[in-house]
Amino acid sequence: MPVQQTWNSLPADVHAAVLAQTGAVHRADDIAAGYVSQLATTLHTESGRVFVKGLRHDYTFAWNQQREADIAPHAAPLAPAVRWRIDADGWDLLGFEHLTGRGADYAPDSADLPLVVDALATLGDLRCPDVRTEDAVDRWARHLDDPADGTAFAGPALLHTDLNPANVLIDGAAPARLVDWAYATRGAAWIDPACWIVWLIHSGHPAHQAEQWAAKVPSWSTAPKHSLDLFATALSGYWHTLATEYPNPITQSLRDGAAAWVRLRAEG
Ligand SMILES: Nc1ncnc2c1ncn2[C@@H]1O[C@H](COP(=O)(O)OP(=O)(O)O)[C@@H](O)[C@H]1O
Ligand SMILES: [Mg+2]
Structure with missing residues (x-):
């Protein structure tokens, strides 16, 4: 820090x-x-x-x-x-x-959730520009048993990937705005809603309910089931690594949230 x-x-x-x-x-x-x-x-x-x-x-x-x-x-x-x-x-x-909004509330009963879905829907339509960004395969494939499977994460979309609620600004009923694009990444559009799941679980949602919110984002329907299974595993590995490097209640909760999503995917 x-x-x-x-x-x-x-x-x-x-x-x-x-x-x-x-x-x-x-x-x-x-x-x-x-x-x-x-x-x-x-x-x-x-x-x-x-x-x-x-x-x-x-x-x-x-x-x-x-x-x-x-x-x-x-x-x-x-x-x-x-x-x-x-x-x-x-x-x-x-x-x-300058944006006047406040950080989003991801709690289960929050009225912000549909606004976040709308923002992620808008984001899902953006193509990654030809500038230097991270690459989804480079970022997450290393956390798979077989990194070659990480090609499932490739795609042409512009991803935000850091959906910590302080980066999503809500101003009444106006469209939510996304700040903090330092981890902008090129990859498959469904990755942003997938990244959101872990924050939703951290904010009190059971895993199946968190996934239902993510599934409201249109790009979710473009994700092959097997790619989601792989991404859950990769994201869990990512948060596990982060929680080990930077142990604190938030990284540890996100690590546990990602593990809960992996268990949900395993249940089929
Ligand atoms: N354009 C903006 N207008 C108003 N507040 C902002 C704006 N951008 C960011 N913020 C506020 O500042 C905080 C920190 O900015 P952010 O870009 O997220 O930096 P950091 O990398 O330090 O997290 C955000 O969580 C948000 O509350
Ligand atoms: Mg930030």
């Missing part, structure tokens, strides 16, 4: 470069909710609000910024628009369209 910075702690050169884009900054609401960003803040400026994500060039995940900048125009309007990018004093800053 990186040390979180605040707007006020940034070097004067960085402030000046941002002000050149936005005009005067009246207030900064720093947020610590992010899992990766070194800086995440909403600036209230002379020209309106802007959400700023910043990473230092020397940080392990510095590549995230390029990925997000590359993807955003292709994932509009699900993804917030990128207004500007600044390179100053070792910092790489992206200024995004």
Whole structure:
């Protein structure tokens, strides 16, 4: 977990470069909710609000910024628009369209669930642009007994894959928006609803009910049954590895959720 910075702690050169884009900054609401960003803040400026994500060039995940900048125009309007990018004093800053929503609630009785289904339906129609992304086969095949089976995960779709509820912003009945595209991946469209299942189980759904929600996303119907079985196994391996590397209550719950989905698939 990186040390979180605040707007006020940034070097004067960085402030000046941002002000050149936005005009005067009246207030900064720093947020610590992010899992990766070194800086995440909403600036209230002379020209309106802007959400700023910043990473230092020397940080392990510095590549995230390029990925997000590359993807955003292709994932509009699900993804917030990128207004500007600044390179100053070792910092790489992206200024995004500010979204007013809150993180989604995935609980079993949540009214957000149909909005998430709609967002995943929109996402399922997007083709992966010709920019550098992750690849579904590279990411998940290694967790299979026979990695050659991972070709089942290949496809032309643009996938988000990080459906942690803080990345899905809900604003009343408006369409849900997806932020945080650092793990954008090329693969089969049904993979996003499949990734969602684990978060639903983590949020209190029994596995069969979580899968029923995922199945409402149209791309789900394009998934061969055997490919879903394989993906459940691969996703379980992925979360198992993550929970071992970063043991905490969330990764461990997601690991257990993925294992519950594998057991459901095994029941047929
Ligand atoms: N464009 C935006 N407008 C308003 N809030 C945003 C925007 N993008 C992200 N956020 C908020 O900031 C949080 C952190 O941003 P995110 O892109 O998810 O970074 P991280 O990689 O740190 O998780 C999100 O969970 C969301 O609450
Ligand atoms: Mg995030």
